[in-house]
Amino acid sequence: MSGFDANPFENPVEVNPFQDPSVTQVTNPGVDHLQQFNPFPASDSGALTGTTVPASAVPSQPAVLQPSVEPNPQATAAAGQANLLRQQEELERKAAELERREQELQNREGTTGKQNNWPPLPKILPIKPCFYQDFSEEIPEQHRRVCKMIYYLWMLYCVTLFLNLLACLAYFTTDSNHGMDFGFSILWFILFSPCSFLCWFRPVYKAFRSDSSFNFFLFFFIFFAQIVVMIIQTVGIPQWGNSGWISAVSVVTQNPAAGVIMLVVAAFFNICSVLAVILLKTVHAHYRRTSASFQKAQQEFSQGVLTNRTFQSAAATAAQSSFQRN
Structure with a gap:
């Protein structure tokens, strides 16, 4: 029962909180607490070892501003000339590389x-x-039929020119005054047969083989002129060497025998003219479905001219002669 002898309601012991040593140490005005404060305890002082280098020990140099140098005009011109020479050498190297590849391709084909x-x-x-021609190998399938039709048109036109020669010969045998027609018919047959092919x-x-824009435009220009010639031959102006409708009706x-032959030739010329117009429209429709364009044709023409050895030699000769004159 001794645990119950103490009276809990007795006066408690008076305790002064300001007498605590930790409080009195802080409140003591004679102590400089900033000098006593150590952020690195003694236990960690062994781990943080190192030497501090004073700022005065680091060598320093004053900043020096480099003066700006104006470029010399002669040096600029020399640099530009060297750049042009370098570009010229690069172009010549590319031209030689293209020529070498073309020669290798030709040798490989041979x-x-x-x-x-x-x-x-x-x-x-x-x-x-003189030429290599294979529709099934070189012409794409979507253009093969049109290309063959143009080839058949050329063959029909050559046959028509030969028949025109025979008709003019028959016309000349009936009337010796029409020898000029026979002479012109021979000229047209010799001239138009190979030229139309080429x-x-x-x-x-x-153009169909390599999707060449330049060849497309060349075909359109020349074939339109060919259609005009076919129409003139179909009309058959006298003394022009064409067995057209006018000449056939007059004979x-x-x-009658020579007139019938000339009427047949006039019908052939008429068929050639109609087929030529139809094929021109067909080729133009195929051209619009390809990647050909006028700008591409200009690029192909310029590249073909610049890589042509004949043109390069002629340009070099002209430049050399102009320098000699100056």
Whole structure:
């Protein structure tokens, strides 16, 4: 029962909180607490070891402003000339690389057996074919039919020119005053047969083969002129060497046999003219579905001219002669 002897209601012991040592140490005015404060305890002083370098020990140099130097005009001109020479050497190197690749391609075609096969001449003749032509290999399928139709039109036109020669010969045999028509018919046959192949069939063939904008525009320009010539031949102006409708009708009354031949030739010329107009529209429709354009044609023309060795040699000769004169 001794635990219950103490009276809890007795006067408590008077305790002065300001007599606590920690409080009296802080409130003591004679102590400089900032000097006694150590943010790094003694337990961690061994881990933080190092030396401090005073700022005065670091060598310093004053900032020096470099004066601006104006470029010399002669140095600028020399640098520009060197740049031009470097660009010229680069262009010459690219041209030589293109020529080398073209030569390798030609050699590869020769070794793989891809030889010229048109015109199909007998092997006993000393004249060899001049072109390689294969519709199934070189022409895309979507353009193959149109390209073949143009080829068949060229063949029909050559046959018509030969028949025109025979009709003018028959006309000349009936009337010796029409020898000029026979002479012009020979000229038209010799001139238009190869020229039509070279001037408008080969361009459209190469245009469909490689999607060449320049060849497309070349075909349009020359083939339009060919259509005009076909229409003139269909009309048949006398003394022009064409067995057209006017010449055939004028001969029927004089010599029916020669007149019938000339009417047949006039019908052939008419068919060629109609087919040419239709094929021109068809080729133009195919052209619009391709990536060809006038700007691309200009680029192809400029690149073809600049990479042509004949043009380069002529330009170099002209430049050398102008420098010599100066």
